[in-house]
Amino acid sequence: MAAPWFLYIPLIFALYIFTHHFFHKLRNLPPAPILNLPFIGHLYLLKKPLYRSLAKISDRYGPVVLLQFGSRRVLLVSSPSAAEECFTRNDVIFANRPHLLAGKHLGNNYTSLVWASYSDHWRNLRKISSIEILSTHRLQMLHGIRVDEVKSTVRALNRASEQRRMVDMKAVFFELTMNVMMRMIAGKRYYGENVGEVEEAQRFREIVKDSFRLSTSNMGDFLPVITWLGVGGVEKGLVELQRKRDVFMQELVEG
DSSP: OOOOGGGGHHHHHHHHHHHHHHHHHHTTOOOOOSOOBTTTBTGGGOOSSHHHHHHHHHHHHOSEEEEEETTEEEEEEOSHHHHHIIIIISTTTTOOOOOOHHHHHHTTTTTSTTTOOSSHHHHHHHHHHHHHTSSHHHHHHTHHHHHHHHHHHHHHHHHHHHTTOOOOHHHHHHHHHHHHHHHHHTSOOOSSSSOSOHHHHHHHHHHHHHHHHHHSOOHHHHOHHHHHHTGGGHHHHHHHHHHHHHHHHHHHHHO
16 A cells, blocks of 8 residues: 655655755855755744844854845854955945845835945945035034034933933934934924924824834745735835835925
C-alpha cells in the first residue's frame, strides 16, 4: 500500500533546506542561518525588541549576515569595518532604497528625496536641497527662527519645572524640530503654545501621527500576498493619508 502523501512533507522540506544551503555556499554569499523557511525566510527569528534579535544573529553568525525576510534579502552588518566597506568603498551599490508601500504612496511613487533610488533625479533633488534649504546662507537667514523656537521651548520647560510637572523630553524635542521645520517652510507653528490656527494645527498633527504609524515597515512589505489580500488595511490607510496630505499641502501653497 502506498504511503500517505503527507508523509513526504518532511522529506520535501529537508530537501528544500539542503539545496538552498548548498546553492548559498556555491554562490559565495555571506553566511546565513541554515533554517530558511519557505515563504517567510528568516522572519521567524525576529522578536521584540528587534535590535536584540539582530544582535543575537550577529553574535552567532558573524559581522556580516545575509537574511531572507519573506521576498526580500537583507544584509545585516554589525562591525565598523564592514560598515565602512559598504558605505564608503561601495556606497553607490548600497545607495538605492527598497520599494516599500510607504514609499509608493507617501513618496509619490518613489520620486521624493527620501524614497528615490540613486539616479540623476535623486542627484538633482539633493542639489536643490543643498542650495535652497541646507546652504550656509539659507541656514543663516533662518537663524532667528531656530533661536526663537529654542527660547520658547526653554520657557515651557521652566514653567513645567516651577509647577513640578513631569516632561517627556522626547516629545519636547520632536515638537521643537517640527515647529522649526514648519516655520521654515510655511511660517507657521503647529505645536505647543501660540498656535495661530488651532484647527489647521490639529489636522497637521494628525497627519504627522498617521505618517509615523503607517510608514513603518509592515508584513506586507515582505510578504506581498498580505497586501494583495488587503489584510490589515495598511495600503488603504496609506492611500487615505496621501489624500489628506495632498489637500493640506495644496492649502498651504494657495494660502
